[in-house]
Amino acid sequence: MTSSEGVSLQVDDVYVPLGLVERKKQSKPQGDISPEQGSELYKETEITKTFEHDAFLEQVLKQKNTPKSKGKRIAIIGEPGAGKTTLLQQIADWVSREIHQSIVIWASLADLRDKELKSYLFDIWLTQVAEKTGKAEATKQLKDDLVTLFNENNVWLLLDGLDEMSASNPLTEIARQFREAGFIYQARIVLTCRVNLWDGSINALDDFDTYRSLDFSYPQQVERFIDKWFTAIPETGKQLCTALKESGKERIQDLVKNPLRLTLLCLNWQSGDGKLPHTQAGLYQQFVDDFYKWKKEEFAINSDQRQQLNVKLGELAKAAIDKEATRFRLRQDFVSQFLGDADDENSLLKLALNRGWLNCVGIDTDRKPVYAFFHASFQEYFAAKAINHWHFFLNHVPKKPSQGTYRIFEPQWRQTILLWLGREEENLKQQKQEFIDALVNFKDGCSQWNRKDVGFYEYHASDKGFYEYHAYSLASVGIAEFNDCSKADEIVKQIVKWGFGYFDTIQQEWIQQLSYRFTDEIKSILQQTHRKKAIAALVQLLQSTNVDNYTRSQAASSLGEIGTGNKIAIATLVQLLQSKGVYDDTHRQAEESLEKIDPGNEIAIATLVQLLQLKNAYDNTYREAAESLGKINPGNEIAITTLVQLLQSTNVDNDTRMQTASSLGKIDPGNKIAIATLVQPLQSTSVDDYTGWQAAYSLGQIGTGNETAIAALVELLQSTTVDRYTRRQAAESLGKIGTGNETAIAALVELLQSTTVDDFTRRQAASSLGKIGTGNETAIAALVELLQSTTVDDFTRWQAASSLRQIGIGNETATVDDFTRRQAASSLEKIYPGNEIAIAALVQLLQSTTVDDSTRRQAASSLEKIYPGNEIAITALVQLLQSTTVDDDARRQAASSLEKIIQDNNHRFEVVKTLSGYWQLNYQYYDLVWKCAQNMPYPDFYQAWHQHNVATRIMRSFAKILFTRII
DSSP: OBOTTSOBOOBTTBOOOEEEEEEOOOOOOOSOOOHHHHHHHTOOEEEEEEEOHHHIIIIIIISOOOTTTTTSEEEEEEOTTSSHHHHHHHHHHHHHHHSTTOEEEEEEGGGGTTSOHHHIIIIIIHHHHHHHTTOSSOOHHHHHHHHHHHHTTOEEEEEEOGGGSSSSSHHHHHHHHHHHSGGGGGSEEEEEEEHHHHHHSOOTTTTSEEEEEOOOOTTHHHHHHHHHHTSSSHHHHHHHHHHHTSTTOHHHHHHTTSHHHHHHHHHHHHHSOSOOOSSHHHHHHHHHHHHHHTTTTTSOOOHHHHHHHHHHHHHHHHHHHHOGGGSSSEEHHHHHHHHOOTTOTTSHHHHHHHHTSEEEEEEOTTSOEEEEESSHHHHHHHHHHTOOOGGGTEEOOTTOGGGSEEGGGOGGGHHHHHHHHTOOOGGGHHHHHHHHHHHHTOOOSOOGGGOGGGOGGGGGOOSOOHHHHHHHHHHHHHTTTOTTOTTHHHHHHHHHHHHHTOOSSOOOHHHHHHHGGGHHHHHHHHTTSOHHHHHHHHHHHHHOSSSOHHHHHHHHHHHHHHOTTOHHHHHHHHHHHHOOSOOOHHHHHHHHHHHHHSTTOHHHHHHHHHHHTOSSOOHHHHHHHHHHHHHHSTTOHHHHHHHHHHHHOSSSOHHHHHHHHHHHHHHSTTOHHHHHHHHHHHHOSSOOHHHHHHHHHHHHHHOTTOHHHHHHHHHHHHOSSSOHHHHHHHHHHHHHHOTTOHHHHHHHHHHHHOSSSOHHHHHHHHHHHHHHOTTOHHHHHHHHHHHHOSSSOHHHHHHHHHHHHHHTOOOOOOOSSHHHHHHHHHHHTTSSTTOHHHHHHHHHHHHOSSSOHHHHHHHHHHHHHHOTTOHHHHHHHHHHHHOSSSOHHHHHHHHHHHHHHOOOHHHHHHHHHHHTTOSSOOHHHHHHHHHHHHHSOHHHHHHHHTOOOHHHHHHHHHHHHHHHHHO
16 A cells, blocks of 8 residues: 555554544633642643554444544544555545445545535546546536435545645635535545644634544564565664664654654665664655665766756745645646746756656646645755755744744744754754754743733743743754754753743742643653653653652653653663552552553563562552553463452452452453452342442443443343442443443433433433444434423433434424523534524623523533634624623633634734733633634734733733832
């Protein structure tokens, strides 16, 4: 299988793994937030589950087991060269073979140009189908048949390269096209997108389940790929693996986890002199040199032609990246300005096409060719080679940024900047140092706590402004390419300080909290910055006696992300694991990190075994050690035996027995003793209520598909002797493990129709049916009956409607009291996106003076989900933000909602201008401004931030005078 660029990204059974990306559920903070809580509280997304290739195809595509869309909306995101296109092609082949009656339609979104997806389907794709059947064009009947196929849910729409669409915000644009061409949204949609666009913009496709193409693991998958590649010459493959393990090659190890770069490295090693560079730029230079060796007999080229071609390709690449509409798909007229006419046999364009640097990928509306570089990452490399001075990226004009240049804040330039920093020309060394200095010392003039007109806060100026953080983070990543940077140690030290919440000086508590807004981002930077220096800084932190256990645990977690194969990192984690004291979260994190960076570490295994063999230890020590051993060494017989013995002991309490069974089920899935242990109390007439509840809960964690577990939970539902909490938990657990099970569905329906259960239990039964009863007529009928009932409360009715939406039918109902208004607002958010009546109703609730604050907050929350970018909704939320008559919670909810739906720079401008007048930005307001800063050109943000109205300036002056008199 090859990508659209023509490079094989998969060798036999070595596939790129995928990670499910989910937004972390956040609870509302109560009162002040301590530094120890900060990083966890503000973490927004995480990889919650990893899938190997076959498991992804089976569970996600065939079984539709996804949290949001039930397999109907899938986004595959990843870095350049991560194999997204290759994977989409594999999906196309697999669906055609394995999914009965499926119709697969492939579209490269860059080829749409100024056409919309609906027009492409009818005018281009369907015409091609018609021609293959001997017809000149697509008839009306053929178009009607296509719409019917969509409506029958038989179409798979595979959309490649969302980031390459010609639109200012491709996410918003494609969402609009889905919405306005209603039949398209009936398809199973799988699309690919670069991660920087998906995460860096307001995401109008938040109903998609997101899977990130993960890098190959090093050394396991990387070396397996190399072994497969060099099957015919295994000694050469071993030499490459050995070279990658050499000291100083850690950066190259990281780079070749990317499938495209690993493929090109294998090609290079096969034909080269067996040397590895130190930087990404050096690696790409090798690839470029190899390109000129290939086809050298077929298309001869002398050194002067090669140099001239490289220069012009660089100028073309640089100009294209700067032009939104032609960034990756290059019209012939644009290309000809740099490379000449394709009809001229002696032109540079003809030479570029012959050598494979450019390829024709389609035609435009004028029937002229459209070209693209061999791969977007090579376009970025050529652009980096064409940039002669760092001022091209940054030319800061303080107080007059509209006169400056700020490409450092434009995501499309990030990779080019890193490649430029990795260039090895000696005459660039001083320039690169000046550039890093400029990034580290950048002052954006927009720091809330650093403004002189605020008065009090100028005495506590110790943190950075929004764009200052952006600049510093770029410097942090850049030093991984610029190995000789004199500030590298200082930069890494600062990043670690921000990431783990320890400070040299006492700061205002709220200033510390603002630093934690970036904890997740900073931990990501640690994975990209100078690896050796980052490991050294984390090791130093772990060995310090001045940090608390929470900080030490977080540092151990980060070391597990970047320390693969590093002997110092491994030794430090082993030392942490062996340290004396209570078996706590720090030990557990050390174990998990060792599992990642050194699977099967003998010292770690021996330490855990030693814990298990202790006499008279606490039961939780056995449980936790055994569970950790099961992770670091799956199937470890000592761990399994120890847990089984603990289960069978008569000296442990019920709580320990239940927790032990749960741990055993996790490290040895399907373990019959674990399930039998959990089932036993459910069948006992003398067990206490709490133990019964805990057993029901644990079965929901480990008993997926197990008939014995399902039968025990069903029996529990039907029992007349258990308390309502246990019955409710049994219903919830069935919703996790009983998908498609007729007995489980029937029991939940019976519970739903019972007149003796309370409303909470009935709602739980409805919720569980919505998870496991997809397509089941009995479940649907029972939910419809509940929806129409006049004897249940509004919340139960709403849950029935919600579950019906999940399993196939949508229906809403509401009355007129405040509680029902809130439920109606919550329901409206799930109606077909863009419904103007729904939006108008929510805005009316928002602006009403007769509803309570809770209702207003729910309306604001629902507006964030119903139609991102809607002018009316955004205006109403901005007005709520500016209101002085509503409570703080309502304003904060408005800020939170605006963060998710605002998509236009004009709206961002108004929001920033409004919030710049606040003396102190609490976490919701700060999040909103931070999101605006991530998506606004710096000059626009600066102008908005400094557009204070007269009343604001007067109040600030008054505050400053008052403060001066007090002190």
